[in-house]
Amino acid sequence: MGNEQSVFFSRVLTELTLSFHIIYATIGVGIPLMIFIAQWIGIKKQDEHYILLARRWTRGFVITVAVGVVTGTAIGLQLSLLWPNFMELAGNVIALPLFMETFAFFFEAIFLGIYLYTWDRFENQKKHLLLLVPVAIGASFSAVFITIVNAFMNTPQGFEFAGGELINVQPIVAMLNPAMPTKVAHVLATAYMTSAFILASIGAFRLLKGSDHQYHKKALFLTMKIALVFSIAAAVIGDFSGKYLAEYQPEKLAAYEWHFETEEGASLLLYGVLEDGNEVKYAIEIPYGLSILAHGNPNAEVIGLDQFPEDEIPPLYIHYLFDLMVTIGMGLAVLALIYVVGVWTKRQFIHSRGFRWLIVASGPLAMLAIEAGWWLTEVGRQPWVLRGLLRTSEAATTNDQVDTMLVLFAGLYLVLGIGSVIVLKRMFRNNPVEQELQDRQEKR
Amino acid sequence: MTYEIIGIAVLWLFLFGYVIVASIDFGAGFFNAYSVWTNKQHILSRIIQRYLSPVWEVTNVFLVFFFVGIVGFFPKTAYYYGTALLVPASIAIVLLAIRGSYYAFTTYGSLRHNGWTYLYGLSGLFIPASLSIVLTISEGGFVNELPSGISLDYWKLFTSPLTWSIVVLSLTSVLYISAVFLTWYANKAGDHLATNLLRKYALIWSVPAIITATGIIVEMRTHNPIHFQRLVDLWPLFGISFLLFISTVYLVAKRMRYGLAFIMLVGQFFVAFFAYGISHYPYLLYPYLTIYDSFTSEGMAVALIVAFIAGFCLLVPSLYLLLRLFLFNKDYVQGNR
Ligand code: HDD
Ligand code: HEM
Ligand code: HEM
Numbered sequence: 001m002g003n004e005q006s007v008f009f010s011r012v013l014t015e016l017t018l019s020f021h022i023i024y025a026t027i028g029v030g031i032p033l034m035i036f037i038a039q040w041i042g043i044k045k046q047d048e049h050y051i052l053l054a055r056r057w058t059r060g061f062v063i064t065v066a067v068g069v070v071t072g073t074a075i076g077l078q079l080s081l082l083w084p085n086f087m088e089l090a091g092n093v094i095a096l097p098l099f100m101e102t103f104a105f106f107f108e109a110i111f112l113g114i115y116l117y118t119w120d121r122f123e124n125q126k127k128h129l130l131l132l133v134p135v136a137i138g139a140s141f142s143a144v145f146i147t148i149v150n151a152f153m154n155t156p157q158g159f160e161f162a163g164g165e166l167i168n169v170q171p172i173v174a175m176l177n178p179a180m181p182t183k184v185a186h187v188l189a190t191a192y193m194t195s196a197f198i199l200a201s202i203g204a205f206r207l208l209k210g211s212d213h214q215y216h217k218k219a220l221f222l223t224m225k226i227a228l229v230f231s232i233a234a235a236v237i238g239d240f241s242g243k244y245l246a247e248y249q250p251e252k253l254a255a256y257e258w259h260f261e262t263e264e265g266a267s268l269l270l271y272g273v274l275e276d277g278n279e280v281k282y283a284i285e286i287p288y289g290l291s292i293l294a295h296g297n298p299n300a301e302v303i304g305l306d307q308f309p310e311d312e313i314p315p316l317y318i319h320y321l322f323d324l325m326v327t328i329g330m331g332l333a334v335l336a337l338i339y340v341v342g343v344w345t346k347r348q349f350i351h352s353r354g355f356r357w358l359i360v361a362s363g364p365l366a367m368l369a370i371e372a373g374w375w376l377t378e379v380g381r382q383p384w385v386l387r388g389l390l391r392t393s394e395a396a397t398t399n400d401q402v403d404t405m406l407v408l409f410a411g412l413y414l415v416l417g418i419g420s421v422i423v424l425k426r427m428f429r430n431n432p433v434e435q436e437l438q439d440r441q442e443k444r
Numbered sequence: 445m446t447y448e449i450i451g452i453a454v455l456w457l458f459l460f461g462y463v464i465v466a467s468i469d470f471g472a473g474f475f476n477a478y479s480v481w482t483n484k485q486h487i488l489s490r491i492i493q494r495y496l497s498p499v500w501e502v503t504n505v506f507l508v509f510f511f512v513g514i515v516g517f518f519p520k521t522a523y524y525y526g527t528a529l530l531v532p533a534s535i536a537i538v539l540l541a542i543r544g545s546y547y548a549f550t551t552y553g554s555l556r557h558n559g560w561t562y563l564y565g566l567s568g569l570f571i572p573a574s575l576s577i578v579l580t581i582s583e584g585g586f587v588n589e590l591p592s593g594i595s596l597d598y599w600k601l602f603t604s605p606l607t608w609s610i611v612v613l614s615l616t617s618v619l620y621i622s623a624v625f626l627t628w629y630a631n632k633a634g635d636h637l638a639t640n641l642l643r644k645y646a647l648i649w650s651v652p653a654i655i656t657a658t659g660i661i662v663e664m665r666t667h668n669p670i671h672f673q674r675l676v677d678l679w680p681l682f683g684i685s686f687l688l689f690i691s692t693v694y695l696v697a698k699r700m701r702y703g704l705a706f707i708m709l710v711g712q713f714f715v716a717f718f719a720y721g722i723s724h725y726p727y728l729l730y731p732y733l734t735i736y737d738s739f740t741s742e743g744m745a746v747a748l749i750v751a752f753i754a755g756f757c758l759l760v761p762s763l764y765l766l767l768r769l770f771l772f773n774k775d776y777v778q779g780n781r
Contacts, residue, residue, distance in 0.1 A: 066547055082530075084523040090522075110762045398594070
């Protein structure tokens with residue numbers, strides 16, 4: 001197997017592992033916050049339903065955590081195994097957040113262990129709730145730190161090259177790179193948003209399946225309110241991400257938007273298909289849209305792909321991913337808004353089967369947007385691993401057994417994926433809420 | 445002390461932490477599977493589950509800490525080991541995944557199936573075996589640097605007696621460490637049946653553990669004479685380690701002070717582990733990599749050490765809390781809560 005093939009299979013394996021890990025990681029970042037909110041409300045209102053909500057979410061959560069840990073360990077090792085040249089450089093400059101991430105993991109793992117096994121050990125419920133704080137902080141900070149590494153890959157800084165040697169390394173400067181603020185904020189907001197929609201999906205699904213229990217209605221309303229807040233946040237921060245790109249990675253933005261010629265007052269293309277290289281068809285054109293998105297000014301100049309050499313332009317299919325992400329993002333924000341306003345104004349149609357099915361779809365759709373978003377930004381960085389410094393093709397391993405490992409890991413993820421779905425389904429089916437509420441009443 | 449020494453000492457310490465906690469975990473999984481196999485499940489399972497469930501994720505983080513830290517402190521290891529270890533490390537990941545999913549699917553998800561239990565028990569033996577290969581490789585002679593890149597000589601690796609002695613050492617140590625710890629734990633729980641059974645396992649596995657450990661030093665003589673000489677120079681440390689070993693076995697055999705016995709055992713491994721580490725100095729990979737020529741940039745070194753100290757200050761109280769609630773808490777251990 002030649003080196004080109006090593007590069008190819010290393011990419012596929014990285015894509016596979018990350019795309020799989022991100023599902024569990026997103027849930028892992030967001031759910032602790034949701035559990036915290038539910039338990040907190042439960043304690044404040046002395047409402048058994050919210051406490052039970054927290055308890056049941058936790059039970060599902062530990063399963064996704066376990067798979068998240070397993071796949072995270074895989075990607076952590078794979079980064080060194082598949083991209084040794086990149087990691088050698090990364091070790092010199094951006095190892096600090098990776099290292100701090102392990103402390104976040106420690107923190108999360110320790111307190112999750114304690115939290116799980118101490119549900120009924122404290123007289124004062126608030127003490128038990130307090131144990132969840134480090135879990136939620138630890139989980140969110142894993143996301144913060146790893147996203148900082150990823151931001152660094154987009155805008156590397158904090159070091160100098162002199163005669164092939166790295167000098168003047170400043171780890172803090174490397175961490176505080178220009179891509180960091182928007183990226184970290186967007187990743188966190190979308191993780192919370194996605195987790196809220198996933199929990200909302202479950203609530204809506206239960207209601208559709210005949211259970212008319214107050215418990216599910218409370219769960220649905222709570223999660224939809226949270227989802228609304230974070231989907232608005234995600235859209236606003238997403239807009240800032242666009243402005244960041246216009247300034248620091250104009251080729252990436254231009255590729256997202258199929259913006260070929262540098263021009264003032266650029267219009268924004270939505271949807272459409274690309275034919276014969278650079279002919280856009282069937283797109284919806286919004287005059288001045290791109291200039292507003294990029295610079296907040298309808299007449300601003302937006303740099304196009306004509307300013308960049310052919311071999312530094314990312315694949316143009318990422319426009320479809322961008323459309324997918326933004327469409328889902330806008331759609332879900334509207335969905336949550338309608339629902340929340342509908343509850344406040346006591347509309348009936350939000351309780352209709354059709355509307356509930358829409359909510360059921362929201363969780364999977366949000367996860368799809370997460371996948372689209374990561375593919376978008378990672379493919380949009382190509383051909384670079386470290387933008388402007390190290391090409392993906394130069395960073396890969398020279399080992400020629402990557403293809404076999406790809407098969408091995410694909411099998412593993414298949415088993416883990418199927419296993420977690422089966423277990424989660426059984427867990428909630430064999431132990432319906434009504435039953436559990438009754439059991440708890442009797443225990444009193 | 446130089447930054448290099450601080451870096452490798454920190455990593456070695458965490459690796460030691462992993463060796464101990466993971467050995468307990470791996471061994472326990474094996475004993476659990478074995479007890480299902482021999483229909484003695486009622487004796488052991490409860491004790492094992494009770495200790496393991498709250499801490500398994502923490503165990504894994506020790507390993508993550510080590511491999512993330514080593515790339516931070518010694519980035520060149522990513523290049524050498526990363527390239528060479530693709531296959532063995534991938535296999536270890538898959539095995540670790542099997543263990544992680546066992547917890548997810550059976551302990552939390554109540555998907556009970558004896559197949560998983562066996563797979564889980566066996567993975568506890570294969571993981572140390574596959575991870576210990578890294579130590580073998582670090583002795584040199586198996587990795588070649590060619591113009592086309594780094595390559596690992598599998599044939600030589602798998603036909604070398606050194607490889608197999610290290611594999612056997614890792615297995616016997618896992619079972620020995622685990623058995624001694626669980627004897628103590630079962631005793632605290634007041635479970636006499638389990639204590640007796642585990643005590644028997646501890647005594648059985650002590651002998652092969654010490655024999656294989658000695659065997660490796662002998663093996664080294666032909667494989668890596670320089671390293672052998674350095675090991676011999678450190679004989680007082682290995683002597684201390686041996687005395688600690690004798691004390692543990694004595695206490696366990698006399699059914700006395702199991703807690704102290706376990707502390708002696710940790711001491712034995714600690715001394716031997718660090719003696720081995722010191723004798724390896726300054727090489728990370730004979731003869732290509734030393735801790736000096738692979739070290740990270742100075743700015744990063746300082747940052748990592750500061751981050752480490754800060755993190756450590758958070759970590760120690762949290763770990764203490766965990767141990768207090770699950771290890772030293774009488775009610776929990778005895779299953780009253
Ligand atoms: C639920 C998921 C989700 C939703 C609804 C959105 N995004 Fe997003 N987006 C992500 C999930 C995501 C992500 C997975 O979190 C990404 C990938 C990498 C990153 O930094 O965040 C991302 C990246 C990303 C980028 C690229 C940043 C870069 O390449 O550095 C831009 C410009 C936007 N988003 C903009 C938006 C806009 C304008 C949205 C309007 C609604 C939007 N996103 C909704
Ligand atoms: C978890 C969310 C992430 C997902 C889903 C993801 C996905 C991807 C995808 C799809 C590619 C392939 C691009 C291509 O081949 O054209 C890629 C590339 C890459 N990503 Fe990410 N990524 C994520 C986060 C990160 C982070 C945080 C890092 C760094 C620590 C990282 C490191 C890399 C590297 C080294 C490559 C280069 C290999 C390649 O081009 O395939 N990724 N990633
Ligand atoms: C290249 C990218 C990544 C690497 C190397 C990586 C590494 C890891 C590792 C090693 C673990 C296991 C930790 C343990 O043993 O407890 C893990 C788990 C986790 N990762 Fe990732 N990760 C990556 C991408 C991401 C991203 C992009 C996010 C968030 C958006 C994320 C969030 C998490 C979380 C929250 C956990 C804890 C497990 C859980 O709660 O589900 N990771 N990751």
